[in-house]
Amino acid sequence: MATATHLLTPEEANANPVAEAVVVRFAGDSGDGMQLTGGQFTLSTALAGNDLATFPDFPAEIRAPQGTTFGVSAFQINFGSTAIETAGDAPDVLVAMNPAALKVNVADLKPGGLIIADEGEFGVRNLAKAGYEANPLEDGSLAKWQLIKFNISQLTLDAVKPFGLGNKEALRCKNMWTLGLALWMFDRERAPIEQWLRTKFAKAPELAEANIAALNAGHAYGETAELGAQIPQQHIDPAPAEPGLYRTVNGAEAISMGLVAGAQLAGLKMFFGGYPITPASAILHHLSRLKEFGVTTFQAEDEIAAIGSAIGASYAGSLGVTSSSGPGIALKAEAMGLAIMTELPLVIVNSQRGGPSTGLPTKTEQSDLYQAVYGRNGDAPMPVIAARSPADAFDCAIEACRIAVQYMTPVMLLTDGYIANAAEPWKVPDMAGYAPFEVAFFEDAPTEGEGFNPYSRDDRLARPWIRPGTWGLTHRIGGIEKNKDTGHIEYAPANHQAMTDIRHQKVLGVADSIPEQDVTLGEAGGKLVVVGWGSTFGPIHQAVRRARARGLDVSHVHLRHIWPLPRNLGALLRGYERIIVPEMNNGQLKTVLRDQYLVDARPVNKVSGQPFKIAEIEAAIQEALQ
Amino acid sequence: MNEMTKLTAKDFATDQEVRWCPGCGDYAVLKAVQRTLPEIGVRPENTVFVSGIGCSSRFPYYMETYGFHTIHGRAPTFATGIKLANPDLSVWIITGDGDALSIGGNHTMHVLRRNLDTQILLFNNEIYGLTKGQYSPTSRVGTRSPSTPFGSVDRPASPCAFALGSGARFIARGIDVHKNLPDVLKAAHAHKGAAFVEIYQNCIVYNDDVFAPFTAKENAGNQLWLKAGEPMLFQGGTRGIALDRAALALKVVDVVDGDWQSAGVLVHDPRNRSVAHMLVEMPFGAFPTALGVIYEDPAPTFESAVVEQNAAAAKGKTPDLQALVSKGQSWEVTKEPHVI
Numbered sequence: 001m002a003t004a005t006h007l008l009t010p011e012e013a014n015a016n017p018v019a020e021a022v023v024v025r026f027a028g029d030s031g032d033g034m035q036l037t038g039g040q041f042t043l044s045t046a047l048a049g050n051d052l053a054t055f056p057d058f059p060a061e062i063r064a065p066q067g068t069t070f071g072v073s074a075f076q077i078n079f080g081s082t083a084i085e086t087a088g089d090a091p092d093v094l095v096a097m098n099p100a101a102l103k104v105n106v107a108d109l110k111p112g113g114l115i116i117a118d119e120g121e122f123g124v125r126n127l128a129k130a131g132y133e134a135n136p137l138e139d140g141s142l143a144k145w146q147l148i149k150f151n152i153s154q155l156t157l158d159a160v161k162p163f164g165l166g167n168k169e170a171l172r173c174k175n176m177w178t179l180g181l182a183l184w185m186f187d188r189e190r191a192p193i194e195q196w197l198r199t200k201f202a203k204a205p206e207l208a209e210a211n212i213a214a215l216n217a218g219h220a221y222g223e224t225a226e227l228g229a230q231i232p233q234q235h236i237d238p239a240p241a242e243p244g245l246y247r248t249v250n251g252a253e254a255i256s257m258g259l260v261a262g263a264q265l266a267g268l269k270m271f272f273g274g275y276p277i278t279p280a281s282a283i284l285h286h287l288s289r290l291k292e293f294g295v296t297t298f299q300a301e302d303e304i305a306a307i308g309s310a311i312g313a314s315y316a317g318s319l320g321v322t323s324s325s326g327p328g329i330a331l332k333a334e335a336m337g338l339a340i341m342t343e344l345p346l347v348i349v350n351s352q353r354g355g356p357s358t359g360l361p362t363k364t365e366q367s368d369l370y371q372a373v374y375g376r377n378g379d380a381p382m383p384v385i386a387a388r389s390p391a392d393a394f395d396c397a398i399e400a401c402r403i404a405v406q407y408m409t410p411v412m413l414l415t416d417g418y419i420a421n422a423a424e425p426w427k428v429p430d431m432a433g434y435a436p437f438e439v440a441f442f443e444d445a446p447t448e449g450e451g452f453n454p455y456s457r458d459d460r461l462a463r464p465w466i467r468p469g470t471w472g473l474t475h476r477i478g479g480i481e482k483n484k485d486t487g488h489i490e491y492a493p494a495n496h497q498a499m500t501d502i503r504h505q506k507v508l509g510v511a512d513s514i515p516e517q518d519v520t521l522g523e524a525g526g527k528l529v530v531v532g533w534g535s536t537f538g539p540i541h542q543a544v545r546r547a548r549a550r551g552l553d554v555s556h557v558h559l560r561h562i563w564p565l566p567r568n569l570g571a572l573l574r575g576y577e578r579i580i581v582p583e584m585n586n587g588q589l590k591t592v593l594r595d596q597y598l599v600d601a602r603p604v605n606k607v608s609g610q611p612f613k614i615a616e617i618e619a620a621i622q623e624a625l626q
Numbered sequence: 627m628n629e630m631t632k633l634t635a636k637d638f639a640t641d642q643e644v645r646w647c648p649g650c651g652d653y654a655v656l657k658a659v660q661r662t663l664p665e666i667g668v669r670p671e672n673t674v675f676v677s678g679i680g681c682s683s684r685f686p687y688y689m690e691t692y693g694f695h696t697i698h699g700r701a702p703t704f705a706t707g708i709k710l711a712n713p714d715l716s717v718w719i720i721t722g723d724g725d726a727l728s729i730g731g732n733h734t735m736h737v738l739r740r741n742l743d744t745q746i747l748l749f750n751n752e753i754y755g756l757t758k759g760q761y762s763p764t765s766r767v768g769t770r771s772p773s774t775p776f777g778s779v780d781r782p783a784s785p786c787a788f789a790l791g792s793g794a795r796f797i798a799r800g801i802d803v804h805k806n807l808p809d810v811l812k813a814a815h816a817h818k819g820a821a822f823v824e825i826y827q828n829c830i831v832y833n834d835d836v837f838a839p840f841t842a843k844e845n846a847g848n849q850l851w852l853k854a855g856e857p858m859l860f861q862g863g864t865r866g867i868a869l870d871r872a873a874l875a876l877k878v879v880d881v882v883d884g885d886w887q888s889a890g891v892l893v894h895d896p897r898n899r900s901v902a903h904m905l906v907e908m909p910f911g912a913f914p915t916a917l918g919v920i921y922e923d924p925a926p927t928f929e930s931a932v933v934e935q936n937a938a939a940a941k942g943k944t945p946d947l948q949a950l951v952s953k954g955q956s957w958e959v960t961k962e963p964h965v966i
Contacts, residue, residue, distance in 0.1 A: 312707025478695025
């Protein structure tokens with residue numbers, strides 16, 4: 001999403017806000033390979049030049065009992081010939097691989113939408129597991145939708161028969177058969193998928209060929225069967241996009257690459273300490289394969305060790321990075337305080353998920369804003385920035401690194417489960433266009449008899465970064481308050497006040513190095529502004545665009561910098577009569593805005609583990625303007 | 627002082643006033659460390675003392691080296707990051723019984739099993755000093771403290787047994803005020819890998835003389851100082867440690883006229899892990915306290931393995947950011963954007 005947005009003038013966008021866009025949801029059992037199917041369909045869609053956004057939605061259980069509703073895994077993709085910024089409100093097409101998948105997903109389908117069901121899986125047992133008393137494919141209960149049913153299981157078995165696979169292995173090719181059909185429906189090339197299958201199954205060529213046969217059979221079925229009358233083949237034109245090289249990227253990949261780029265721009269080696277947690281682990285996985293960039297990854301024994309090692313590495317002169325999700329971030333809080341107190345650079349990535357506690361591990365939420373801005377003991381200010389999309393996460397990661405090293409401070413980068421897993425086309429950046437922010441370690445030993453102060457300050461109020469191993473600069477740091485002039489332990493009241501003020505001012509000063517807040521869509525002033533942050537960017541942007549197309553006076557302001565806030569934000573917000581703040585939490589940015597600017601920011605909350613729909617924000621806009 | 631000057635203990639002392647209680651065992655350990663470092667020839671700038679929280683954890687402030695006073699129980703995690711970021715640094719972890727075995731037990735276990743090249747000095751005084759005297763995970767059953775006015779009921783952990791169980795490759799014991807402590811520290815420093823040293827440290831305020839049954843001058847006979855290749859003798863050579871073969875356990879034997887061989891006294895082999903287990907778990911009273919280097923059997927260190935693997939994985943690859951961001955299946959958009 002978002003890649004082509006800035007090329008469309010509001011008028012262009014308003015002319016045809018959702019032209020030529022289709023939403024497809026693949027749903028099946030956790031073991032049916034729906035995420036793979038979706039991922040490959042995404043790739044073919046990207047290669048066809050459509051703009052797109054995806055929403056993988058899967059259960060926390062690795063292999064939930066087969067055929068049950070809680071084991072349903074789904075992958076939704078919205079693609080089109082115009083700018084796509086959300087994974088789509090309601091699917092146009094639902095592919096249901098079993099009764100449970102149908103049961104869980106069918107209510108979301110647009111009226112008149114198309115259901116493609118594998119009737120081979122709609123036997124008595126599976127129907128019972130899904131809680132159906134009668135077969136919905138037969139009893140007319142799906143009448144408000146179009147229904148196409150055929151025995152995908154049998155068709156797949158027939159297609160892969162020549163390869164002599166066992167029944168279980170043969171049925172595993174079902175997802176490729178389905179993908180083949182989908183590729184036919186939307187006029188897509190099969191070659192890249194075939195290539196991918198041959199690479200994936202390089203060690204088992206017969207599996208590659210079986211899957212390709214299933215893929216081809218699904219495609220041929222669309223071509224030759226009497227489907228044509230029921231589902232006309234659709235061709236979606238490429239979306240308008242700036243010329244250049246594109247690829248798809250998900251948030252975890254983008255953050256990993258952004259962190260590597262950030263460390264390189266700072267001229268530093270990177271140390272990443274992590275502990276496995278959903279949905280943050282993918283960052284650890286990606287970085288562990290990038291050793292040639294001077295990256296050391298360390299899977300620590302727990303979340304505290306992960307951040308402790310990262311702070312230790314920063315102390316020793318690397319760029320320390322750690323990453324987790326809410327519960328893990330909670331465990332790191334004390335160590336964050338130490339990084340604040342010792343003023344060492346550190347990047348903490350929080351891939352937010354549903355909370356509190358274990359909450360909804362695989363679902364998305366943005367309810368850790370309080371935790372990021374306020375969640376430590378003592379007055380412990382820390383810069384916080386938030387990515388709005390997978391592609392945006394790349395630049396946000398670089399920005400987090402920059403702030404960390406220039407201000408000698410931990411920085412929290414907020415992303416969420418949706419951004420981490422979702423994919424979108426990304427215009428490959430020209431790395432020469434990024435200004436380096438090379439770190440200069442302090443190495444000037446004082447002359448005999450002269451002391452030095454590890455807490456001396458530069459213009460940004462940052463203290464010097466001195467690596468152990470530097471001759472003549474031995475010194476001690478730690479969590480106990482230090483004298484501002486000597487760096488020694490100090491309990492004096494006036495000193496603690498002064499150091500607290502310095503830490504506070506230093507972090508507020510980060511605002512001097514960030515752009516003023518712009519209006520993402522609309523005017524600087526008017527009846528209503530919708531203020532958002534993080535992954536709600538897509539639905540808010542589309543909703544505001546649609547509302548403006550209907551002539552409503554509403555603008556969109558999207559924040560990247562959550563703390564400190566941009567200098568002009570208060571004045572900008574006061575230029576609107578009303579302010580609403582849609583968030584996937586119970587109103588956290590709203591609180592910050594009210595606190596900082598005494599403005600009447602009104603919450604629009606959704607805490608269901610699912611992203612906002614465009615229509616929900618549109619309704620909130622409508623209501624706010626009444 | 628310049629980079630080439632020969633250093634003395636004074637060069638490793640800071641100008642900060644030491645703030646432990648008068649008579650605290652920590653003073654003796656500090657002196658021993660400050661005396662040992664110049665003798666082993668390390669440079670202050672290449673040395674880092676990392677500590678957690680507790681009385682002992684103030685230690686880095688008194689060492690004229692690099693120092694990092696971190697958070698409770700977590701010193702090993704910071705040390706791990708420091709050592710992985712710069713393996714050339716000599717890293718010492720200063721910790722206590724509460725810090726290392728209660729709140730930080732997890733990290734102690736993992737730093738040992740990974741075998742990070744670091745010296746871990748655990749000051750064991752069997753009490754929480756800094757929080758004013760609560761019983762600790764090494765306190766004996768029945769320890770009366772503000773939090774256990776009727777005596778503690780839980781059984782204590784044995785630091786060296788814990789370390790051995792965690793896979794440590796170097797286990798030693800010392801006594802705060804004992805003249806042998808510098809030798810133990812030197813051996814720990816010479817060992818490549820995680821060197822675990824339990825130091826019996828007297829807390830004069832909250833747990834005074836808890837180790838006196840073997841640390842007091844008149845009880846020195848209850849110290850079993852182990853030396854590689856030498857018989858395990860104590861009580862002035864009149865008693866020794868032998869193996870009860872039937873019970874597969876250690877036993878104390880009398881040694882007459884110095885003839886330890888015929889008494890079956892064991893010769894100390896620091897590589898013998900089984901005997902090490904028995905030595906650290908000898909119940910005091912019936913047995914002496916084993917001191918010195920109890921176990922040493924070096925193995926490759928964690929940081930060397932990481933460095934090696936990083937280098938192997940990076941071999942032949944150039945760190946090309948542009949290539950990185952361009953990776954994967956990509957496509958070229960050539961035409962200008964069209965107007966809808």
